[in-house]
Amino acid sequence: MNDAVASRMIIIGGGPAGYTAALYGARARLEPICIEGYAAGGQIARSGQIDNFPGFPGGIAGADLGERIRTQAMDFGAVMRTEEVESVDLTGPTFRVATADHEYEAESVIVATGAQPRRLDMPSEDEYEGRGVCYCAICDGPFFAGQRVVVVGGGDAAVEEAIALSNIASSVVLVHRRREFRASATSLAALGSTAKIRVHTPAVVSEILGEELGVTGVRVRDLDTGTESVLPADGVFVAIGHDPANGLFTKWLDIDDYGYLRATAGSTATRIPGVFVAGDIADPRYRQAITASASGCAAAIDAERWLVGRRGAQAMAARGAMVDVDARNTGLGAEQLSTDEEKAAQASA
Ligand code: NDP
Numbered sequence: 001m002n003d004a005v006a007s008r009m010i011i012i013g014g015g016p017a018g019y020t021a022a023l024y025g026a027r028a029r030l031e032p033i034c035i036e037g038y039a040a041g042g043q044i045a046r047s048g049q050i051d052n053f054p055g056f057p058g059g060i061a062g063a064d065l066g067e068r069i070r071t072q073a074m075d076f077g078a079v080m081r082t083e084e085v086e087s088v089d090l091t092g093p094t095f096r097v098a099t100a101d102h103e104y105e106a107e108s109v110i111v112a113t114g115a116q117p118r119r120l121d122m123p124s125e126d127e128y129e130g131r132g133v134c135y136c137a138i139c140d141g142p143f144f145a146g147q148r149v150v151v152v153g154g155g156d157a158a159v160e161e162a163i164a165l166s167n168i169a170s171s172v173v174l175v176h177r178r179r180e181f182r183a184s185a186t187s188l189a190a191l192g193s194t195a196k197i198r199v200h201t202p203a204v205v206s207e208i209l210g211e212e213l214g215v216t217g218v219r220v221r222d223l224d225t226g227t228e229s230v231l232p233a234d235g236v237f238v239a240i241g242h243d244p245a246n247g248l249f250t251k252w253l254d255i256d257d258y259g260y261l262r263a264t265a266g267s268t269a270t271r272i273p274g275v276f277v278a279g280d281i282a283d284p285r286y287r288q289a290i291t292a293s294a295s296g297c298a299a300a301i302d303a304e305r306w307l308v309g310r311r312g313a314q315a316m317a318a319r320g321a322m323v324d325v326d327a328r329n330t331g332l333g334a335e336q337l338s339t340d341e342e343k344a345a346q347a348s349a
Contacts, residue, residue: 004096004103007033009303012085012097012248013112015042016289017279019069020296021110021303026076028304033079033104035097040082041066042114043280044289047139048130053289065289090252090272107310108274108303111253111261112296113245115280115287120152120238124208132215132235133208137161138288140235141168147234150175150218152205158239159183159191165237166196173231175220176201200231208236244281253277260284268299269306276303 009025011018014036025032044050047062056065074080081102089096090109097104117135119125125133134140137151141164149169151162154176160183162174174191179201181188191197202223209217209230217232244259253270254262261282263269268276278299279292 004105005033006105007031008107008307009033009110009300010035010095010097010104010106010108011110011112012088013037013042013110013114013245013279013281014040014066014070014080014082015112015114015279015292016044016066016069017114017281017292017296017299018042018110018112019066019073020293021112021278021300022073022078022080022296023069023076024297024300025110025303026073026078028300029077030300030304030307031077031079032073032300033081033106034073035081035083035085035099035104036070037084038082040070040080043116046130049143050139050289051142052139062289069293085248088248088252090249090275092272092274095274108276108307110268110276110278110296110299110303111249111270111281112278112292112299113248113281114292115242115244115260115283117238117242118240120205120208120240122205122207124210125238128208128210128215128236131213132210132233134235134237135239136287137164137237137239140237141165144169144235146170148232149173149235149237150205150231150233151237151239152176153239153241154178154180154201155182155239155241156184156187157241159187161237161239162197163187163190163194166194169196169235172197173233174199175203175205175218175231177204177223178202205236242280242284242287246281256284258284268295268302274303274306274310276306 009030009032011021011034022032022034044062045066049059050062051059083099087098095106095109145168148171149165151174162172166172203220205218206221207219217230221228246259261277263277263282276299278296280287
């Protein structure tokens with residue numbers, strides 16, 4: 001292991017949230033280090049075309065979008081490290097982040113590790129991913145205008161995706177393995193009043209069928225009778241939940257029932273001053289590239305203000321003034337600090 005690399009801001013995660021945090025951190029002269037993992041770009045790198053990221057009329061390939069934000073951050077001095085974080089120590093005040101080859105020390109940490117959509121775990125799913133197998137109706141639904149789609153799952157996400165797709169596709173079949181749905185009463189009421197959606201329960205998709213150009217249907221097994229049938233389909237939306245990449249942080253940060261990291265309301269701060277969250281790891285609701293980028297921006301701004309506040313507080317403490325450093329993580333920003341400093345300066349003048 002080499003000597004520890006010191007940084008004011010370490011960002012863990014190389015998707016739109018992490019790269020955007022790196023861009024903002026770099027422009028604020030915080031010389032951020034972004035440990036991006038080995039699958040740089042995160043989920044968008046696996047997406048085909050992205051048509052809903054503002055500023056790209058005609059769309060952009062997901063991998064290109066990730067690479068552009070990454071390059072933009074590096075242009076301002078962000079350092080990218082293509083390695084996996086293996087452990088973190090968020091005891092503070094200096095945070096420690098370790099990979100197989102390096103140890104990092106940071107004054108602030110932004111966690112942007114993302115959330116992976118759960119998979120049906122069958123070879124045909126891998127084979128047709130990006131050729132009809134999708135994990136996000138908002139992202140990919142418009143590619144199926146006037147076509148037949150199958151949605152798999154029984155939670156809010158599956159029901160909402162089915163309803164959203166019913167406005168686009170010619171037909172929607174919702175396949176769920178139980179008769180009861182986990183989705184909220186409101187979602188189920190909306191489902192019940194959407195005539196275009198046919199519900200097939202209890203049933204599982206046992207195989208995704210296709211040909212060179214993509215999906216042509218799904219083989220469905222009815223769990224009551226055991227019989228199999230083929231549903232013709234052009235697209236399959238798998239909406240069976242997400243797994244937030246929280247493994248390194250369960251010991252340190254607050255986590256909700258679904259594994260998402262919790263931020264302080266209205267902020268990206270966590271219960272550990274100096275540790276912030278961005279992107280899908282803390283977002284069970286929107287999970288879009290643009291919302292991930294936006295929260296990466298917010299986390300970098302929150303971290304910058306916290307760092308400025310802490311430095312100022314330390315400077316004032318050195319001058320004998322009393323300052324509640326942690327208060328700066330719960331709302332008081334740099335603006336307030338300068339006011340305090342001015343007051344202190346006036347008082348001592
Ligand atoms: P959920 O965990 O709520 O639901 C997952 C669904 O997928 C369940 O019905 C589950 O079946 C099914 N499932 C899981 N694994 C498989 C499998 N291998 N094969 C077939 N089916 C499977 O996930 P969601 O993504 O729907 O929601 C996550 C959280 O986000 C929830 O709290 C939800 O309320 C929230 N959410 C809120 C929204 C909103 O407020 N607008 C929108 C979307 C989500 P089973 O029921 O049998 O376990």
